[in-house]
Amino acid sequence: MADLPIQRNPWKITKAKPIYDNPWLQITEFDVINPSGGNGIYGKVHFKNRAIGIVALTRENELYLVGQYRFPLDRYSWELPEGGGPFDQTPLEAAKRELLEETGLVAAKWEELLTMDLSNSVTDEVATIFIATDLEQRAPEPEPTEQLMTLKRPLSQVFDWVMQGEITDSITVAAVLKLKVLGYC
Structure with a gap:
């Protein structure tokens, strides 16, 4: 980034x-003077947690997806295991x-894959995505509000689902595309 103005x-x-x-979250409305010098307003959604995504990757190059009904979208979504991480953690x-x-998995190895802004036009939400490997299965511990399903599928198949628009979650899409570029699938 040193070369970017x-x-x-x-x-x-x-x-x-x-x-x-x-x-x-917190929503704030700002009275502003915009870049062209005009008066206006700008709304900002501030998230009180960091978004977290995990690529749980097996030795066979399969990854785990979590399915759940997403209230804001009013539809079912398949995505990486995800959640909120308090800033003090x-x-x-x-x-x-x-x-x-979400999955009952514990990983012996962790590697940061990506940090990204999720929707920087109206929010300050930042996501950090990790690759988790050397997985061990335990019992899931979902939050009381979560009704989850899990799938384990070849990364190449998940990549196809992303490219076909069947998976649209931004964290999942970004992580899978970066894995493709890095040669994982």
Whole structure:
């Protein structure tokens, strides 16, 4: 990133008004002077946790997917094991907890694959995605609000599902595409 030019912030905030707040997110409306000098407003969704994704990869190059009904989308979604990691916990600690919760898996080896902004036009949500290998199966420990299914499929098949638009979760799509570029499938 040292070669990419960095610009100063052209936005000026004149007022911040909290709109909504719960344990997971906060919405703020800002009165602003935009980059062209005009007055306007900008809404921001602040996430109180980091998004975590885990590529649980077997020796046979299969990965685990978790299926669940996603309330905001009003549809079922197949995706990597994912969840929220409190900022007072390291991303790796959160990933280990989420993997066990959702799949019952414990991994002996961990490698960070990717950190990304999820929707930087209206949120500040950041995701960290790990590759977990040398897996051991234990009992899942889902949260009471979760009704989950798990699948183990060849990475090449999951890549096909991503390319066909059958898997649309952004963390899963980004991780699988990066794995493809790195030669995993």
